Amino acid sequence: MSTEALRAADITKNFGNISALSGISLHVNKGEVLGILGDNGAGKSTLMKIITGYHKPSSGQMFINGEAVTLTSVDHARSLGIECVYQDLALVNTLPIYHNMFLNRELRNRFGMLDHGAMRKRAAAALDDIGVQVPSVDDEVAMLSGGQRQAIAIARAVYSNAKILLLDEPLAAMGAREAGLIIDLIQRQQARGDISIIMIMHNYAQTLEIADRIMMMQRGTVTFEGNARDTSVEALLDIVRREYRAMRAAAQ
Amino acid sequence: MSATTLSFRQRGTKLLALREASIVVVALVLVIYFSVVNANFLTGPNLQTLSQFIAPSAIIACGEIMLLICGEIDLSVGQIFALAPFIMAFTDHAGLGMFVGFVFAMIVSALVGLINGAITVLLKVPSFVTTLGTLFLINGFTLTVSKGYPINTPGGQTMANIFGAAGYNEFLWAILIVVIMHMVLRHRRWGLHTIAVGGNLTGATEAGINAARIKIGNFMLTSMLGGITGILEAFRIGSTDPLAGGTNIMFLAVASGVIGGTSLAGGSGTIIGGLIGATVLGVLQDGFTLQGINAFTFDMIIGAAILIAMIANIHVGRLNRGGRS
Numbered sequence A: 001m002s003t004e005a006l007r008a009a010d011i012t013k014n015f016g017n018i019s020a021l022s023g024i025s026l027h028v029n030k031g032e033v034l035g036i037l038g039d040n041g042a043g044k045s046t047l048m049k050i051i052t053g054y055h056k057p058s059s060g061q062m063f064i065n066g067e068a069v070t071l072t073s074v075d076h077a078r079s080l081g082i083e084c085v086y087q088d089l090a091l092v093n094t095l096p097i098y099h100n101m102f103l104n105r106e107l108r109n110r111f112g113m114l115d116h117g118a119m120r121k122r123a124a125a126a127l128d129d130i131g132v133q134v135p136s137v138d139d140e141v142a143m144l145s146g147g148q149r150q151a152i153a154i155a156r157a158v159y160s161n162a163k164i165l166l167l168d169e170p171l172a173a174m175g176a177r178e179a180g181l182i183i184d185l186i187q188r189q190q191a192r193g194d195i196s197i198i199m200i201m202h203n204y205a206q207t208l209e210i211a212d213r214i215m216m217m218q219r220g221t222v223t224f225e226g227n228a229r230d231t232s233v234e235a236l237l238d239i240v241r242r243e244y245r246a247m248r249a250a251a252q
Numbered sequence B: 001m002s003a004t005t006l007s008f009r010q011r012g013t014k015l016l017a018l019r020e021a022s023i024v025v026v027a028l029v030l031v032i033y034f035s036v037v038n039a040n041f042l043t044g045p046n047l048q049t050l051s052q053f054i055a056p057s058a059i060i061a062c063g064e065i066m067l068l069i070c071g072e073i074d075l076s077v078g079q080i081f082a083l084a085p086f087i088m089a090f091t092d093h094a095g096l097g098m099f100v101g102f103v104f105a106m107i108v109s110a111l112v113g114l115i116n117g118a119i120t121v122l123l124k125v126p127s128f129v130t131t132l133g134t135l136f137l138i139n140g141f142t143l144t145v146s147k148g149y150p151i152n153t154p155g156g157q158t159m160a161n162i163f164g165a166a167g168y169n170e171f172l173w174a175i176l177i178v179v180i181m182h183m184v185l186r187h188r189r190w191g192l193h194t195i196a197v198g199g200n201l202t203g204a205t206e207a208g209i210n211a212a213r214i215k216i217g218n219f220m221l222t223s224m225l226g227g228i229t230g231i232l233e234a235f236r237i238g239s240t241d242p243l244a245g246g247t248n249i250m251f252l253a254v255a256s257g258v259i260g261g262t263s264l265a266g267g268s269g270t271i272i273g274g275l276i277g278a279t280v281l282g283v284l285q286d287g288f289t290l291q292g293i294n295a296f297t298f299d300m301i302i303g304a305a306i307l308i309a310m311i312a313n314i315h316v317g318r319l320n321r322g323g324r325s
């Protein structure tokens, strides 16, 4: 039995009178990849932002390594090893690639000044390591393609020594080659065995290929949870169809 | 020094050069023009006068540039400029001395910045509106406590000389502040986070940057620079005037920043550019004053010059970047 890295119990989140999450529970073990699927507006991104300390849940409890924690800020979550690639990527267009890769985690010399040289070198090495090609780490992020931008954001999270890595639709803007590189990168992290990954995905087949476990969400609730190897694209689509039928029946 | 450090320097210098080269050219053309049309332009006494035109806008521009980069503006800074030397003078009159007076003036300036920042960030009032309000508020307050009359700036001649009355001292203070603020913007986390907050507020927040702290801090910085400039000018002129500074110095500072390449949309800007922008405006003011141009004509020329310099800067800057963005 593997050890549990993160558990979120009975999380609810209301924005005014919109209920984005109505009692979601989720857990991920050490070394495990959890894939989350679900429609737009299901509350997936909101759930991620609660785990990263960006939003405070309306109710519910989080546990990290079995210990109850109440996250007070993004920095707090980061200090516990939680790192996230947000759907909007959180990149600053007017800053060069290497500053984006070290955003709010800048390397400094002994005088407290930014160590531009070290950051450039390490950013370049990290991107090289993944196989992402950019003309220069000095280029502003604004000049990159969607896929490159996404790769930068993912590289930033992966190379931060995260223990729990959250990826919100990491393959969304990617071409086949870039997606391949990122899947490869995720699988290399998975192989290390000490890092847990939660990834929100759209493509069912890709999710089944990468994830160990699958969770499906619909309108703020969990509609399915199970091992990836025990299910199939057909079975997952069946669940979605059943949900729609039930929704339509309820609406009548 | 490793090869990487070296190539960063080279690149950094090159980028800086690209951004600022166009406006340096404008400044040089103006200097050449005025020295050709007026023999007195490039003389010692006039260069000193010129430096006194440049210094105040250059110092305040440092603050406005930080604010513009993080997506804000301070319209009230010229009123703090007028208030700060009164606080210093009144504290001195009360027998506490000039030093305590200076400290009080800085505390009040910082407080005004804190209020500007808190209303803008926490109560979500656009800074254009917030600082328009505090502009009138502080102006009324200064006029009330001074009863509308200027007073002599207290302190001896030595003190006055150190703080800007003698030679190029005020300009040297400006250069010192410009150098420090350049380091803050390019080589400290504060500067980087200021750019991040202005470039992508949500993204910076998601990365864990405390945007409220950055913005409020830059409002406080700008107010304090306004206060310092007001005090330097009070020492230089020898009189503390409730109508000194005002919107005029504020617009000059903002224009210096924007002429120097700071984007009004936030997310980018340079302190050195602000100094060059202040120089361009100073040369125009000083040059036209030497020419004896009448004050009304002068305003029209300055206004047109600001527009032309900004348009030129934006478009030449674009060419320099190879047509991108």
Ligand SMILES: Nc1ncnc2c1ncn2[C@@H]1O[C@H](COP(=O)(O)OP(=O)(O)O)[C@@H](O)[C@H]1O
Binding pocket: A015, A018, A019, A020, A038, A039, A040, A041, A042, A043, A044, A045, A046, A047
């Ligand atoms: N900051 C917010 N303020 C108000 N409503 C929000 C906010 N963030 C998300 N929501 C709402 O919560 C619901 C879930 O959104 P989200 O978590 O982004 O879904 P998903 O990522 O699954 O597409 C949506 O109805 C969305 O409009």
Ligand SMILES: [Mg+2]
Binding pocket: A044, A045, A046, A087, A168
């Ligand atoms: Mg989403």
